Amino acid sequence: MTLFEALGSQIDADRLITDPDIMASYIHDDAEWAPYEMPVAVVRPRTAEQVQTVVQACIAHGAPVVTRGAGTGLSGGANAVAGGVVIAFDAMNAIKEINTLERLAVVEPGVVNDHLRDACAEHGLWYPPDPASAPWSTIGGNVATNAGGLCCVKYGVTKDYVLGMQVVTGTGELVRLGRRTAKGVAGFDLSALMVGSEGTLGVITEVTVKLRPQRDPERTIVGYFDSIVAAGKAVEAVAADGLTPSALELIDRQCLLAVDAWKNMGLSADAEVVLLGRIDTPGEIGDTEAERMLACFNRSGATWSARSTDQEEADALFSARRLAYPALERLGPVLTEDICVPKAAVPEMLARIEAISARHDTHIANIAHAGDGNLHPLLITPHDDEAARRRAQAAFAEIIDNALELGGTVTGEHGVGLLKMGGLAQELSPAVVAMHHAIKGALDPHGIMNPGKVI
Amino acid sequence: MTLFEALGSQIDADRLITDPDIMASYIHDDAEWAPYEMPVAVVRPRTAEQVQTVVQACIAHGAPVVTRGAGTGLSGGANAVAGGVVIAFDAMNAIKEINTLERLAVVEPGVVNDHLRDACAEHGLWYPPDPASAPWSTIGGNVATNAGGLCCVKYGVTKDYVLGMQVVTGTGELVRLGRRTAKGVAGFDLSALMVGSEGTLGVITEVTVKLRPQRDPERTIVGYFDSIVAAGKAVEAVAADGLTPSALELIDRQCLLAVDAWKNMGLSADAEVVLLGRIDTPGEIGDTEAERMLACFNRSGATWSARSTDQEEADALFSARRLAYPALERLGPVLTEDICVPKAAVPEMLARIEAISARHDTHIANIAHAGDGNLHPLLITPHDDEAARRRAQAAFAEIIDNALELGGTVTGEHGVGLLKMGGLAQELSPAVVAMHHAIKGALDPHGIMNPGKVI
Numbered sequence: 055m056t057l058f059e060a061l062g063s064q065i066d067a068d069r070l071i072t073d074p075d076i077m078a079s080y081i082h083d084d085a086e087w088a089p090y091e092m093p094v095a096v097v098r099p100r101t102a103e104q105v106q107t108v109v110q111a112c113i114a115h116g117a118p119v120v121t122r123g124a125g126t127g128l129s130g131g132a133n134a135v136a137g138g139v140v141i142a143f144d145a146m147n148a149i150k151e152i153n154t155l156e157r158l159a160v161v162e163p164g165v166v167n168d169h170l171r172d173a174c175a176e177h178g179l180w181y182p183p184d185p186a187s188a189p190w191s192t193i194g195g196n197v198a199t200n201a202g203g204l205c206c207v208k209y210g211v212t213k214d215y216v217l218g219m220q221v222v223t224g225t226g227e228l229v230r231l232g233r234r235t236a237k238g239v240a241g242f243d244l245s246a247l248m249v250g251s252e253g254t255l256g257v258i259t260e261v262t263v264k265l266r267p268q269r270d271p272e273r274t275i276v277g278y279f280d281s282i283v284a285a286g287k288a289v290e291a292v293a294a295d296g297l298t299p300s301a302l303e304l305i306d307r308q309c310l311l312a313v314d315a316w317k318n319m320g321l322s323a324d325a326e327v328v329l330l331g332r333i334d335t336p337g338e339i340g341d342t343e344a345e346r347m348l349a350c351f352n353r354s355g356a357t358w359s360a361r362s363t364d365q366e367e368a369d370a371l372f373s374a375r376r377l378a379y380p381a382l383e384r385l386g387p388v389l390t391e392d393i394c395v396p397k398a399a400v401p402e403m404l405a406r407i408e409a410i411s412a413r414h415d416t417h418i419a420n421i422a423h424a425g426d427g428n429l430h431p432l433l434i435t436p437h438d439d440e441a442a443r444r445r446a447q448a449a450f451a452e453i454i455d456n457a458l459e460l461g462g463t464v465t466g467e468h469g470v471g472l473l474k475m476g477g478l479a480q481e482l483s484p485a486v487v488a489m490h491h492a493i494k495g496a497l498d499p500h501g502i503m504n505p506g507k508v509i
Numbered sequence: 510m511t512l513f514e515a516l517g518s519q520i521d522a523d524r525l526i527t528d529p530d531i532m533a534s535y536i537h538d539d540a541e542w543a544p545y546e547m548p549v550a551v552v553r554p555r556t557a558e559q560v561q562t563v564v565q566a567c568i569a570h571g572a573p574v575v576t577r578g579a580g581t582g583l584s585g586g587a588n589a590v591a592g593g594v595v596i597a598f599d600a601m602n603a604i605k606e607i608n609t610l611e612r613l614a615v616v617e618p619g620v621v622n623d624h625l626r627d628a629c630a631e632h633g634l635w636y637p638p639d640p641a642s643a644p645w646s647t648i649g650g651n652v653a654t655n656a657g658g659l660c661c662v663k664y665g666v667t668k669d670y671v672l673g674m675q676v677v678t679g680t681g682e683l684v685r686l687g688r689r690t691a692k693g694v695a696g697f698d699l700s701a702l703m704v705g706s707e708g709t710l711g712v713i714t715e716v717t718v719k720l721r722p723q724r725d726p727e728r729t730i731v732g733y734f735d736s737i738v739a740a741g742k743a744v745e746a747v748a749a750d751g752l753t754p755s756a757l758e759l760i761d762r763q764c765l766l767a768v769d770a771w772k773n774m775g776l777s778a779d780a781e782v783v784l785l786g787r788i789d790t791p792g793e794i795g796d797t798e799a800e801r802m803l804a805c806f807n808r809s810g811a812t813w814s815a816r817s818t819d820q821e822e823a824d825a826l827f828s829a830r831r832l833a834y835p836a837l838e839r840l841g842p843v844l845t846e847d848i849c850v851p852k853a854a855v856p857e858m859l860a861r862i863e864a865i866s867a868r869h870d871t872h873i874a875n876i877a878h879a880g881d882g883n884l885h886p887l888l889i890t891p892h893d894d895e896a897a898r899r900r901a902q903a904a905f906a907e908i909i910d911n912a913l914e915l916g917g918t919v920t921g922e923h924g925v926g927l928l929k930m931g932g933l934a935q936e937l938s939p940a941v942v943a944m945h946h947a948i949k950g951a952l953d954p955h956g957i958m959n960p961g962k963v964i
Contacts, residue, residue: 156748199694230941236661239655241964243706246668250694294609336794396611397611466694467692483685486684488680497948
């Protein structure tokens with residue numbers, strides 16, 4: 055029996071896609087120029103047991119398993135492999151439990167991040183990790199990539215909120231890792247190992263996340279800057295002042311213009327670079343902190359700055375931040391960088407990105423979770439311009455080199471996938487790469503879990 | 510060449526202990542009735558390279574490596590093994606860096622937790638994880654066991670603060686895992702895997718930890734209760750009210766009396782059980798929260814309660830909490846439990862512990878990080894009473910059974926070591942145990958890293 059036949063006999067017809075035209079929308083994520091192939095089938099399971107059936111069939115046939123959330127990934131981690139199966143979690147999107155006393159939620163992997171946040175809000179609770187893709191991306195994908203986001207600068211990333219999970223292992227078993235209790239150190243932290251492993255060590259079928267109480271409204275502080283390096287210095291000044299913003303985002307003029315051209319939001323583009331800071335410390339202390347952030351902006355050469363008194367205006371600016379990537383994509387292929395450098399190195403790294411842009415004649419727009427040192431230079435190329443593509447890819451590699459030189463990492467939150475495999479090999483020592491292979495071999499002995507990704 | 514000879518030729522004489530009388534103080538931790546053996550040698554390295562030399566010698570001779578911090582562990586995780594080497598980190602206690610801008614510290618494993626906290630305070634920074642052993646225990650040991658503590662209920666455990674580390678691996682290589690940047694997802698989270706692995710996957714030679722800004726002074730709320738179950742209900746009420754205390758500790762009369770008998774602190778013992786709550790939310794909001802906690806105590810049947818206005822008195826109560834374990838140890842052998850249950854199960858679990866105490870005719874005192882559901886029943890036995898020891902061990906096992914039945918874990922923060930190996934096998938499914946063995950085999954192929962512990 056072929057894998058195709060095995061799936062046909064074991065998976066309900068309405069959960070199985072084998073039509074190449076329909077499969078086409080399931081076989082790659084949003085990474086530019088990352089290769090993908092046509093799989094044998096796409097399965098859209100409704101239960102963990104169906105996932106287990108698929109994995110066991112793939113083990114029996116030595117076939118690759120690629121897991122997919124919403125496909126918003128930017129590194130190619132969910133790109134399909136020939137001869138394998140894509141497990142798409144769009145039909146496993148139930149919020150199984152929100153527990154106010156224990157402050158946790160249990161969800162299926164296909165739950166959209168914003169949907170979980172909305173459901174938690176009804177209980178006075180909050181799930182903090184908020185990747186810019188939150189309106190579309192799923193918790194399963196967020197966990198698989200250890201997604202970050204805007205509020206991470208104060209509240210941490212996805213791994214800080216994962217208590218436990220259910221996983222189908224590389225040997226086809228359905229297991230529970232982690233816990234539901236507030237603390238627990240029983241055995242190795244296999245749940246933490248799964249977070250960020252991009253589907254290479256198992257398939258996540260359920261996640262238990264920690265929640266926080268809802269927080270107070272944020273104050274928004276906006277600063278305009280003439281140059282990206284000046285904005286970078288303001289970011290460093292905020293850190294040096296000892297402030298803990300609840301967001302500190304950078305967005306440049308090109309991004310604002312692209313969003314405005316698309317959504318007609320009436321955004322001002324009087325500045326080359328805009329910094330959007332937020333403070334959610336309650337009461338007068340928060341007011342004082344907002345004033346301190348404003349002073350940091352001004353000391354660093356802001357051409358204009360203000361604490362926004364108009365909540366709608368502030369929300370529009372943050373929406374623009376979230377829409378920057380899709381807005382730029384409308385203009386042509388966009389290769390998205392995701393380096394993270396020490397906060398002290400932010401001005402220098404931004405200056406180097408400008409120089410790299412000039413040297414490689416590549417148009418680079420910038421958005422950044424600047425308060426974390428997590429920069430997203432966006433390398434924009436014209437459609438169907440092979441030379442421009444090669445220049446952009448060279449610039450991309452040089453940005454990685456420079457981030458490592460400044461003590462940074464090749465990926466802050468998007469994951470390694472396919473696009474950062476070269477960067478990973480640069481970042482990790484050969485002995486650490488060997489540890490990765492040892493772990494991969496131990497937990498995925500058949501080598502079927504998202505093969506060819508990460509390492 | 511024997512291992513003994515190899516160490517003699519490769520390790521400076523002043524770093525090497527082979528005299529059994531001196532070794533005796535290095536060969537076990539503070540766990541009651543956990544077996545240990547006399548090693549070949551104790552090495553007190555000054556550098557990571559010396560650690561590497563020891564590990565390589567042990568690989569060459571197939572000899573066990575047991576790592577030791579301050580020996581305050583309560584599960585036997587640092588107990589020595591015959592034929593092996595104990596690496597004691599008391600001479601590697603340098604704080605290498607405290608970086609205010611990046612909010613991180615780089616330390617050697619032998620740094621005492623409180624020393625790091627004091628050093629951070631000088632920079633206006635704070636390292637939160639505060640096990641009750643903080644005046645003695647070391648960061649290396651805290652990381653190896655993923656230590657918790659008093660403020661975890663609001664600020665999380667050790668793993669939430671570990672950014673990266675340097676490790677000598679099971680293959681004798683000196684590697685860096687993790688990062689220094691605020692975010693990073695480059696490869697598997699091997700640093701998180703090392704946290705809590707109790708020396709079974711490698712030897713930690715340096716740790717990089719995340720810091721927070723120093724916080725505002727805490728308010729202390731004290732409640733007296735007639736029964737431990739009433740105190741448990743107050744803990745549940747605090748959680749149900751949506752409060753986030755910065756500490757919520759339970760200490761019973763026996764512990765207070767034992768501390769007072771030892772330190773003569775003039776502690777009141779008018780209550781069977783005392784709850785010590787803390788709130789560090791700044792300003793008026795914090796005042797309101799303190800009132801709410803007081804109301805929770807009163808609704809749950811507190812016989813007396815007050816917000817402490819005397820900082821010295823409040824500090825004395827928290828000191829008593831920290832001293833409870835050593836104070837009780839003066840009275841006879843103490844077997845320390847470390848279960849963690851869901852917050853809703855705290856009253857029921859405390860009631861069951863009372864019943865178990867009666868059923869097994871075993872004296873059980875109680876301290877607890879109650880706000881986390883992390884309970885430390887302390888099973889006290891007379892000296893040299895074999896029958897009492899057996900009864901205590903039976904009670905210990907039954908407490909574990911009950912914690913699991915209520916959805917809890919066998920160890921909240923002390924680790925598995927030797928004492929919880931049976932409990933771990935009950936808690937984890939066979940497939941998850943198999944994953945542990947696979948990981949252990951992958952990273953410790955020679956089987957020398959703290960063999961016979963955890964799994």
